[in-house]
Amino acid sequence: MTKEQLGFRALADPTRRSILRMLATQDMTIAEVAENFEMTRAAVKKHLLILNEGNLITVETDGRSRRNALNADGLKHLVDWFSFFDTFWDDKLLTLKTEIEKDVQ
Amino acid sequence: MTKEQLGFRALADPTRRSILRMLATQDMTIAEVAENFEMTRAAVKKHLLILNEGNLITVETDGRSRRNALNADGLKHLVDWFSFFDTFWDDKLLTLKTEIEKDVQ
DNA sequence: TTGACATAGTACCATTTGGTTTCATATATA
DNA sequence: TATATATGAAACCAAATGGTACTATGTCAA
Numbered sequence: 001m002t003k004e005q006l007g008f009r010a011l012a013d014p015t016r017r018s019i020l021r022m023l024a025t026q027d028m029t030i031a032e033v034a035e036n037f038e039m040t041r042a043a044v045k046k047h048l049l050i051l052n053e054g055n056l057i058t059v060e061t062d063g064r065s066r067r068n069a070l071n072a073d074g075l076k077h078l079v080d081w082f083s084f085f086d087t088f089w090d091d092k093l094l095t096l097k098t099e100i101e102k103d104v105q
Numbered sequence: 106m107t108k109e110q111l112g113f114r115a116l117a118d119p120t121r122r123s124i125l126r127m128l129a130t131q132d133m134t135i136a137e138v139a140e141n142f143e144m145t146r147a148a149v150k151k152h153l154l155i156l157n158e159g160n161l162i163t164v165e166t167d168g169r170s171r172r173n174a175l176n177a178d179g180l181k182h183l184v185d186w187f188s189f190f191d192t193f194w195d196d197k198l199l200t201l202k203t204e205i206e207k208d209v210q
Numbered sequence: 211t212t213g214a215c216a217t218a219g220t221a222c223c224a225t226t227t228g229g230t231t232t233c234a235t236a237t238a239t240a
Numbered sequence: 241t242a243t244a245t246a247t248g249a250a251a252c253c254a255a256a257t258g259g260t261a262c263t264a265t266g267t268c269a270a
Contacts, residue, residue, distance in 0.1 A: 008116050011113050014109075014110055017113070017186075041216090042217095042260075046259080070193060078187070079184070079187045082183070085175070085180055088177065118227090134247090136246065146247080147231080147248090148229050150247075169236060169246050170237095170247075171246080
């Protein structure tokens, strides 16, 4: 799978998007993340793995616990994907502008 | 499913992201889209349905054919989701700046 | 060193997903 | 009207996904 695909796949689940928002506030262990969901730690761990594969979080072992942290780079890379459509949006705006001018005349 | 979920779900497949990029260039019928992929028209139609459910394309019946067009609004809505992390990015940049200043001194 | 704690790993299950095939419907057009 | 064209829809299948339960491993601390 491409990096892009791993990233978008990671975003496709609401639990994982929710985890990302939590990690924006503070780094968390698996157990801490799991406290916020009504599912087993094992399930949360799977989500964290997919987020890590998608390059959206970093994981750092610290003794017997692991700290999961948001990875800004990975998120930015996905935002960049949308920039492909910038031209399209500009065109649409131009079309809109033209239509408005027609109306005015 | 929420609108947001339908949108991210639609982006999670590489074929669908590819279709979106095609439609940025020009509107296309199902058959025209299908010409670009090595899969059946039925499969492409399913992808277009999911893109439509995700509010990423609009579909307009024109006689016996249907024109699929990119929906800028839906795409923009998804881009907006990422803006939640703007603060996080700013913080990271600030941290980086602080670290650099430490190095300089 | 023993026990508790935090995570890792595996097996398993139900549902969703991405694809196919086949058949049906609606609309241009000769 | 008959026919070709464009799409709709349903049944079906293999693989991926999101979850569980259970067991194993590594690490801190009394």
